[in-house]
Amino acid sequence: MNTGRKLTLTLAAVAAMGLAAGSALAEKAYGPGVTDTSIKLGNTNPYSGPAAAYGTIGKAIAAYFDKVNKEGGINGRTIEFISLDDGYSPPKTKEQTRKLVEQEEVLAIFQGLGTPTNSAIHKYMNKKKVPQLFVATGATKWGDPENYPWTMGWQPSYQTEGQLFGAYILENVKDPKIAILFQNDDYGKDYVTGLRMKLGDKADSMIVAEESYEVADPTINSQIIKLKDSGANVFFNVSTPKFAAQAIKKVRELNWDPVFLNNSVSNTVGSVYKPAGLENSKGIISLLYYMDPTSPDTKKTEGYKKWNAWMDEYQPDGDKLSSFNVYGYLVAQTMVQVIKQAGDNLTRENLMKEAANLNMEMDMFLPGVNIETSPTDFYPIEKMMPVQFNGDGFTPLGNVVSAN
Incomplete structure (x- = not known):
């Protein structure tokens, strides 16, 4: 009599183990550019040409990811940040973006800089269903989830x-x-x-x-x-x-x-x-919308002390008078938060889902400024100070x- 009961319990236990194993496997879902140990993000930036001053932002982002990687990465994965020069030239942006998406197979394009340059790849990114995240331009068109669900801005429009x-x-x-x-x-x-x-x-x-x-x-x-x-x-x-x-x-x-x-x-x-x-x-x-790094009042804050320490260690040749080094620091933190929220579900679809589910403050923002997004609100920052x-x-x- 007990044999039948034991067999039933054993089968149930095996089935439960199978479900648990299946669930564990299902928890990990990877898109292009993702492994158990790394995540590839692509970027285009004008390191040359008429807008070369913005190259500072690309360097700052890379320096922040260096910090993240040194500290063990995000959920055990380091970030491989591939940033290519487009000279602020739309045709070059197209060429470099195709290289990043089709050859490097990055998970997403992050912080591509410039309105004309991002406009040149806007339709391509959405057709390919590749995240075009936190673009470095405030054009209104980046907040249109109904027609362009794979593109999101970052700074105030x-x-x-x-x-x-x-x-x-x-x-x-x-x-x-x-x-x-x-x-x-x-x-x-x-x-x-x-x-x-x-x-x-x-x-x-x-x-x-x-x-x-x-x-x-x-x-x-x-x-x-x-x-x-x-x-x-x-x-x-x-x-x-x-x-x-x-x-x-x-x-x-x-x-x-x-x-x-x-x-x-x-x-x-x-x-x-x-x-x-x-x-x-x-x-x-x-x-x-973020603190002025040259202000004596800013220099008294804990946020500045953290930023300054990061600059000293990871961006020692960077200009502490340049707000672009604050901008790069902050937008990189935003991307890190999205990846943290995505956990082991690092598909392109889930990355966009988490980007549209943010509510965060950062220590180099001015008091009262925050980041907030939703599936219908692709404008992360909407407050500023004169x-x-x-x-x-x-x-x-x-x-x-x-x-x-």
Whole structure:
């Protein structure tokens, strides 16, 4: 009588063991570029060409992953970060991205830099169903999960920033006459759209001049002269670091003294204000969402002490005046969090699922700024603070605000 019962129990135990083994095996799911010991991430960055100043970001990300790998990786896996130079040239971006996806077989493209360059691979990445994660550009198009579910931005959108600049003008400038310099692509146009949205029916009367430039242009001096001649008392600069430094120099050379608004893309001491001249850059107003590494107040924080220690050990030749080294540090942390949340389910599909399931704060963010995403919200950061450059660092002009 007991024999039959024992046999039943034994079979049940074997079945349970089989289910447990199957469950354990099912817990590990890998996409391309993933093994038990490593994860391949691809990246394109302009280490050469007109936007080479941004190469600092790629180097900072690599340095942060060096830290992660030295400390044992993520869930036992090290990150193999393959970052290729695209010279800020869309055709080159296409070529390098295909190499990363089809030859290197990376799990995802992470932090590819630039609006025109990411636009060149936008459809390709979504057709291939490869994550195009936390792109280094604030174009509004990166937050469209319904039509482009494999692409997500990271920084505040350019339209959001344009709206915040519009709010600043309306609140602080009497009888504004606005002149705008912008890059002639989605990046530049998004800022102008955001500004116009906030100004509303006053936009056409307040904006007295607009001049665009092309990435391949050698200088923007002629555009600045035209903008100054418009009689504007507000100058809204929407340009990348090389042209932003030129604009600052030319504005001062012409003895033009408008309220100078500078987009966050070029709001960095080391790569813009120092080359343009710290004295020339005094008074420029911009928007920040992370701490200014040059500020005495920032240097008192625990977040800065951690960042500074990381710079000393992993980025010893890096410029501590460059906010791009803060940016790279923060966006790399965001990617690490996504991989942590994914656990052993490291498929491309699950990586996107976890990227759309973030709620986190980081110690080099300004108080009140956080990262929050959902399956319908692909805009991770949506708050910023108005600041003014004082020749050494940035003075807050108000609290952290949201365009919403």
